[in-house]
Amino acid sequence: MTIKELHSKLKTKQISSSELTKEALEKIEKGNSKVAAFLSITPEVALEQAKHADALIASEKEVCWLTGIPFGLKDVIVTEGITTTAASKILEDFTPPYSATVYENLKSVKGVLVGKLNCDEFAMGASTENSAYVKTKNPWDLERVPGGSSGGSAAAVSAGLVPYALGTDTGGSIRQPSSFCSVVGLKPTYGRVSRYGLIPLGNSLDQAGPITNSVEDSAVVLNIIAGFDPKDSTSVKKDLPDYSKNLSKGIKELKFGIPKEYLAEGVDPKVKEVFLRASKKIEDLGGKIVETSLPRSEQAIPVYYIIMSSEVSTNLARYDGIRFGKSRDFFGPETKRRIMLGTYALSSGYYDAYYLKAAKVRQLIFEDFQNAFEKVDFIIGPTSPILPFKFGERVDNPLQMYLADLFTVPQNLAGVPAISVPGGFSEGLPVGLQITANHFEEEKLLQAAYAFEQATDFHKQKPEGF
Amino acid sequence: MAENITKDKVKSIAKLANLSLTENEIEKYSKQLSEVIDFNVSKLNKVDTDQVEPLLNASGLTNVYREDKVEPGLTSEDALKNVKEIHNGFIKVKAILDQ
Numbered sequence: 180m181t182i183k184e185l186h187s188k189l190k191t192k193q194i195s196s197s198e199l200t201k202e203a204l205e206k207i208e209k210g211n212s213k214v215a216a217f218l219s220i221t222p223e224v225a226l227e228q229a230k231h232a233d234a235l236i237a238s239e240k241e242v243c244w245l246t247g248i249p250f251g252l253k254d255v256i257v258t259e260g261i262t263t264t265a266a267s268k269i270l271e272d273f274t275p276p277y278s279a280t281v282y283e284n285l286k287s288v289k290g291v292l293v294g295k296l297n298c299d300e301f302a303m304g305a306s307t308e309n310s311a312y313v314k315t316k317n318p319w320d321l322e323r324v325p326g327g328s329s330g331g332s333a334a335a336v337s338a339g340l341v342p343y344a345l346g347t348d349t350g351g352s353i354r355q356p357s358s359f360c361s362v363v364g365l366k367p368t369y370g371r372v373s374r375y376g377l378i379p380l381g382n383s384l385d386q387a388g389p390i391t392n393s394v395e396d397s398a399v400v401l402n403i404i405a406g407f408d409p410k411d412s413t414s415v416k417k418d419l420p421d422y423s424k425n426l427s428k429g430i431k432e433l434k435f436g437i438p439k440e441y442l443a444e445g446v447d448p449k450v451k452e453v454f455l456r457a458s459k460k461i462e463d464l465g466g467k468i469v470e471t472s473l474p475r476s477e478q479a480i481p482v483y484y485i486i487m488s489s490e491v492s493t494n495l496a497r498y499d500g501i502r503f504g505k506s507r508d509f510f511g512p513e514t515k516r517r518i519m520l521g522t523y524a525l526s527s528g529y530y531d532a533y534y535l536k537a538a539k540v541r542q543l544i545f546e547d548f549q550n551a552f553e554k555v556d557f558i559i560g561p562t563s564p565i566l567p568f569k570f571g572e573r574v575d576n577p578l579q580m581y582l583a584d585l586f587t588v589p590q591n592l593a594g595v596p597a598i599s600v601p602g603g604f605s606e607g608l609p610v611g612l613q614i615t616a617n618h619f620e621e622e623k624l625l626q627a628a629y630a631f632e633q634a635t636d637f638h639k640q641k642p643e644g645f
Numbered sequence: 646m647a648e649n650i651t652k653d654k655v656k657s658i659a660k661l662a663n664l665s666l667t668e669n670e671i672e673k674y675s676k677q678l679s680e681v682i683d684f685n686v687s688k689l690n691k692v693d694t695d696q697v698e699p700l701l702n703a704s705g706l707t708n709v710y711r712e713d714k715v716e717p718g719l720t721s722e723d724a725l726k727n728v729k730e731i732h733n734g735f736i737k738v739k740a741i742l743d744q
Contacts, residue, residue: 276723370704412709481685503727522662536689538699545700594703
């Protein structure tokens, strides 16, 4: 059910938040044994928060769409008093003494936290197979990965275990699993949502965002989590529109650019076919499809892997096993691989050739987007060049795994917002349509995504057995 | 430019990164790091960046200031909650100097 539907039930007192929460906890208990989306379930916290929500609803005061609605958080978002592991053994016993701002925001409107969701260790991966605890399964095909790194969040929403969840996105970690699980995933502009309390992967790339069943739900969650935070000096002071207000504005006369580099080699023909059908739909709705170019697309993955790994190697230096967490021997293989790569790229004698060179090419990628947005309103493409794959297919082949991020990393490098919406299916497997807009144009981005969603019924199709 | 990251190089990077690797891991990372670096750097080197300034922050923000006002923070009890060994309110670590 969407947030909107649940909200109207709560408001008209057809159901209380406590009842809704109990239902959600039962559903999680059943569904989680199939998909393994949750790392921990928090019934005591949830029932307590539901009580507060019910009191607020009973008081007849103004309530928000999210009041009393259960949600889950990716386990890299710290929660005071609730174990937060980043899906790593090194943080197995870590109980944060403070909460992330995004969680505080959801608490302040009396949202209900039902649990923490699985992901790749420290959000490093594209399949959630790098979790040190459990392999989350794709609800559409239990033999396939849910994508990653926010695979638990996407699988939980897709299987109907929670109405919405928060993920984080460093190189596609919200959008790619949303594509694999046929849900809506939004990565906001860098600086739009506070990063305070996100266990960092790459500080210059990370953003938190919603994973939902509909574009409207994405807008209402963004309304609550977006905004300047004095605790995050990279969050930006800028007016916040009501993102859910003008969703049905339509896309007539707006220009949608398909970068010619996006449909070149490396894209599964099945994905391409579904994407071309989706772009035809945009044309039917009055949007103009034009060719555009992001000439440095080939460099996006190399730039990303050098910069992200360098940030990883410095970020993860904090895990010394002294102040919190266990010793560094508890890092998993992918985490170690990236620490090694980053340490090498930053080491004396290599810094100019690797890190500095990558930061310069990053500038050119940023300019590619600015040049493209002078002529088009949006850039569109498939969210992922490949369909959801089977477990073990790519896990020990880092280059193959890294290429799964081909269409999603450029947005993080440039800091622009992007959304993945259900774009269709190929042989029963979901394909996401990704729409990218210029900095701080989330309102326009959501309007375009809404127009596409309302003209199709892919978002209404749900996996069987949940 | 084919990068060959030798096992000795891997060992010295591991030391910088404070990671203790097994012989098996050293072997594996030597091969994988060489591959990954070679793939990435050969693509980066195709681009001329002589006149380009590095992009370190995509939001364009520069210095961010706040009022110099004391706000409540964590109590030392909370801050030390996850510490393995505490002695008189201090974090206990291994000796790093000879006695």
